[in-house]
Amino acid sequence: MPSPMPFDFFAPCPRGLEAPLAAELAEIAQRLPSAAGAPSFEAGAQVPGGVHFRGGWAAGMAANLHSRIASRVLLKIAERPYRSEQDIYALAAEQQWERWFSANETLRVDVTAIKSPLRSLEFATLRVKDAVCDRLRGVSGARPSIDTAQPDVRVFAFLTATNCTLYLDTSGEPLFKRGWRLDKGAAPLRENLAAGILRLAGWAPGTPIYDPMCGSGTFIAEAAQIALGVAPGVERRFGFEKLKQYDVSTWQTMKVAALDAKRQAGAKKADLPIFGSDISGDMLEKARANLARAGVPSLWLKQLDARGIVPPLEQPGIIIANPPYGERIAVRGRGPRGEVREPRHASREDGAEAFSRAQPDAADSEFFRAFGDALKQRFAGWRAFVLTADRSLPGQMRLRESTKTPLFNGALECRLFRFDLVAGSVKSRPGSQESQA
Numbered sequence: 385m386p387s388p389m390p391f392d393f394f395a396p397c398p399r400g401l402e403a404p405l406a407a408e409l410a411e412i413a414q415r416l417p418s419a420a421g422a423p424s425f426e427a428g429a430q431v432p433g434g435v436h437f438r439g440g441w442a443a444g445m446a447a448n449l450h451s452r453i454a455s456r457v458l459l460k461i462a463e464r465p466y467r468s469e470q471d472i473y474a475l476a477a478e479q480q481w482e483r484w485f486s487a488n489e490t491l492r493v494d495v496t497a498i499k500s501p502l503r504s505l506e507f508a509t510l511r512v513k514d515a516v517c518d519r520l521r522g523v524s525g526a527r528p529s530i531d532t533a534q535p536d537v538r539v540f541a542f543l544t545a546t547n548c549t550l551y552l553d554t555s556g557e558p559l560f561k562r563g564w565r566l567d568k569g570a571a572p573l574r575e576n577l578a579a580g581i582l583r584l585a586g587w588a589p590g591t592p593i594y595d596p597m598c599g600s601g602t603f604i605a606e607a608a609q610i611a612l613g614v615a616p617g618v619e620r621r622f623g624f625e626k627l628k629q630y631d632v633s634t635w636q637t638m639k640v641a642a643l644d645a646k647r648q649a650g651a652k653k654a655d656l657p658i659f660g661s662d663i664s665g666d667m668l669e670k671a672r673a674n675l676a677r678a679g680v681p682s683l684w685l686k687q688l689d690a691r692g693i694v695p696p697l698e699q700p701g702i703i704i705a706n707p708p709y710g711e712r713i714a715v716r717g718r719g720p721r722g723e724v725r726e727p728r729h730a731s732r733e734d735g736a737e738a739f740s741r742a743q744p745d746a747a748d749s750e751f752f753r754a755f756g757d758a759l760k761q762r763f764a765g766w767r768a769f770v771l772t773a774d775r776s777l778p779g780q781m782r783l784r785e786s787t788k789t790p791l792f793n794g795a796l797e798c799r800l801f802r803f804d805l806v807a808g809s810v811k812s813r814p815g816s817q818e819s820q821a
């Protein structure tokens with residue numbers, strides 16, 4: 385039986401997307417029926433890296449199913465000041481984990497910390513794991529097995545300088561995994577970062593949107609699902625489905641409604657003003673397969689060099705792109721002397737650090753200058769949003785940004801540059817503003 389008590393939830397998200405996530409959660413809350421006049425969802429504080437909210441199971445399940453920006457939805461179990469690993473063990477050992485899962489479920493524990501005085505987070509993780517296992521052995525005689533790859537249940541501990549908070553994960557796989565991505569392509573954007581950027585860009589269904597370096601199609605798949613009312617989580621399962629108690633009948637109603645909406649979207653002869661192109665035919669094939677699995681009818685997708693693009697329709701709209709950068713994936717196409725350029729792919733060991741240090745070479749600069757010219761000359765009246773780790777990009781494009789918003793693509797610090805395009809030049813502005821999303 386589901387507990388009638390409201391719960392405290394925390395939805396982590398990529399840093400920089402806290403405000404868009406709070407706005408999205410407020411919209412999700414409006415869909416929930418309120419029980420006897422009491423709000424079924426109460427918005428909580430935005431903190432760096434996520435948003436708190438309070439509500440019943442329906443709120444937690446709806447956030448899992450409908451949030452495009454959250455990385456997970458965590459259910460708060462307990463919070464208390466701590467000084468040592470022993471304090472953390474004691475807090476975890478007191479909790480009634482047996483209410484939520486049994487020793488038959490496999491377990492994974494993760495600990496994250498900001499300014500924790502503890503010397504080893506690994507040791508803290510072991511202590512939480514021991515406490516949960518000891519607790520279950522005490523009540524049932526059996527310990528759960530640990531499975532770090534595909535656990536049934538995940539417990540998170542979050543440590544600040546003074547407090548330890550324990551959470552039970554209700555999502556399972558992170559929420560950016562929608563279940564529609566067949567092939568990752570070379571450097572796909574995480575779906576929740578793409579969705580957050582659409583919101584930061586102020587895009588709404590009906591406004592034309594064009595990604596001229598669409599790769600595997602993340603921006604356009606997210607936009608099309610939003611336009612068609614397809615829930616991001618309709619094709620996947622969630623961690624709460626493995627817990628002993630959640631509101632099964634409300635979940636079934638929610639899931640059936642989401643599946644119906646997806647079926648209706650697939651049957652629509654939608655003529656969405658959502659456009660994608662890429663220089664790579666292989667990437668476009670991946671994008672097509674991803675869109676089909678995301679329940680989106682076929683969109684305008686063309687194989688084009690971004691330097692040669694023209695507006696796909698007369699009405700101005702939004703250009704959105706995360707161009708290739710650094711060593712991870714290089715600009716392709718013909719160089720200034722007509723030579724064909726092949727992408728340089730990073731070795732598997734190269735991480736975000738490697739490409740954040742990479743300097744643009746002369747041919748990259750030529751590409752971005754020509755791309756900037758294409759925007760200035762042919763996209764008057766459009767707004768362009770470009771996500772990159774390369775802060776020199778506006779200079780290379782010879783465009784002045786009107787805002788730049790700090791965002792994190794995993795560990796990589798990026799900027800979302802906004803350019804307001806007018807014929808032949810850019811709107812003259814006193815200077816760029818650093819905006820907080």
Ligand SMILES: C[S@@+](CC[C@H](N)C(=O)[O-])C[C@H]1O[C@@H](n2cnc3c(N)ncnc32)[C@H](O)[C@@H]1O
Pocket residue numbers: 569571572573574596597598599600601602603661662663664667688689690691706707708709713714715716717751
């Ligand atoms: C960082 S990836 C974009 C990833 C995409 N947002 C996704 O989620 O899959 C950059 C893309 O730019 C494309 N590209 C490289 N050079 C190009 C050019 N000259 N014109 C158009 N696209 C180009 C690559 O094929 C690649 O798909």
